[in-house]
Amino acid sequence: MRVLLSTYGTRGDVEPLVALAVRLRERGAQVRMCAPPDEEFAARLAGIGVELTPVGRPVGELMRGTAPPSAADLARYRSELVDAQFGAFPAAADGCDTLVAAGLAQIAARSVAESAGLRYIYVSYAAVQLPSPHHAPPPRPGWPGPEADGNRARWEHDARLVHAEFGEALNGHRAALGLPPVDDVHAHVITDRPWLAADPALGPWRKTPGIDVVQTGAWSLPDERPLPADLMTFLAAGAPPVYVGFGSINAAPELARATIEALRARGHRALVSRGWAGLGLIDDRDDCFALGEVNHQRLFRQVAAVVHHGGAGTTATAARAGVPQLVVPAQLSDNPYWAHRVATLGIGAALDGPVPTAAALNAALGTALSPRTRARAEALSAEIRTDGAAVAAGLVTDGLG
Structure with a gap:
């Protein structure tokens, strides 16, 4: 089995997929990963023997600036990232059976998986990233605040913002792949059966009609390194x-x-x-x-x-x-x-x-x-689980979830 993992973000976005990669390889799967080209991520993946396909700009360029990026800068970065994903994902996915994408920034992943006939799994690291009447959408840098009262209305507003930001670019690339357009980018990316890689005791999912969340537990590895x-x-x-x-x-x-x-x-x-x-x-x-x-x-x-x-x-x-x-x-x-x-x-x-x-x-x-x-x-x-990555790896290799 060959699995492509993909994320874009800081270490907190990359490290859970590192844990999943290790557990997948223990079950005999071959693993590749698409991630930002920052040196620390390349070194981390090389250390576990996972092939890296760099996608987008180094995240450190965005996070280490003396001032946060403007809304216009963030919109440009997002547009560039979508183009970079559609440019890199098809070759990275070649020969793979499954594509696991972490985070809403993975706009291109489902379309590439659909075009190549791959199983597609979307994963979030926090319940707040998934739509529910039990919580409001998270704040997104560079985007206007909510213009509605109530969580349902706020999620609808958030979905409109996501589609306004990415819809034209996504559907242009889908047309080039011979795929039909989507009318809700957010729902398209996360699917109606997303995975939640968060501990049930720490960040539980509350059941919500219309979305069937698979909560695996957080994805991490034991760290035995001594302290300096x-x-x-x-x-x-x-x-x-x-x-x-x-x-x-x-x-x-x-x-x-x-x-x-x-x-x-x-x-x-x-x-x-x-x-x-x-x-x-x-x-x-x-x-x-x-x-x-x-x-x-x-x-x-x-x-x-x-x-x-x-x-x-x-x-x-x-x-x-x-x-x-x-x-x-x-x-x-x-x-x-x-x-x-x-x-x-x-x-x-x-x-x-x-x-x-x-x-x-x-x-x-x-x-x-x-x-x-x-x-x-x-x-x-005592209630926090440590087997989340192993549970997820089993679901991937067994074709479940």
Whole structure:
């Protein structure tokens, strides 16, 4: 069996497909992947022996800028990406049986699969990305906000925006492939039977008429890498510190400074993850430590709390570790959703926006660092599954789901 996996996004978008690729290969499948051409993704796939077909611009170009892309820039990037997908996918899919596409940015995937006679599977990493009357659509950068009241109306409005953005380009390429036009790009991409690669205890799907969601659990791999020696020395030198990191989000340096100062006021040490924003220490005091890429599965079990941006992967890893969380969500995609889930489950606290006031930050830290929150986080960790990628691989190779 040959499977083509495809996504476009940051590490949080790529890493779950890496986990699926490993589990598919364990079941004897051959795997290729379409992903952004960033060097770290190419190295990651080379490390597991999976062939990469680079598609689109490097994501780092978009995320590491000094200012977020304008709405016009984002519209141009999206248009370029659709053209790049239709240019790259047919050759990448040659000889494959199944195409698994992750994320709404995969506009071309279903059409290429349809043209080639492949099975097509769409996967989301968060329930909020799938239409339901139980939640509103997630915020999409560069697009206008909702113009309707009620979740159903907002999803209808969101679908119109998606179609207005991609419909003409998609149908032009479909015509070139001899395929009929579609009148709802969003419904076309996600299908009426999408998969949800999120943990049922952390981010459950609520049944919704008209859409039959297959929830497999989150896709991840065990990470056995040791922590760096200097980090181990810092951890051993005092009480468990608080991890502060915002992944691929271009977080403002002021946020890290404010968080460190608030932690110091409470007597806590801090670990500052540099991330794509290149965050660092605010002075030379020995109660803080800056770190790069490390094993979060191992590290999070040794910290007092995790302060992060609300990425699906970080949220799930912290939940599995049983450590309290404070989510300062970026106002895009599923970040506000995961912030809400953390607060609702009582495993941490969430702030309303990416630039909290000192009072709000202090209050949220108080909640996250309370004994009650830690007890709830430890209790929930026992419910978090680790077999999601294996379950999904079985569904793919057995032709189920």
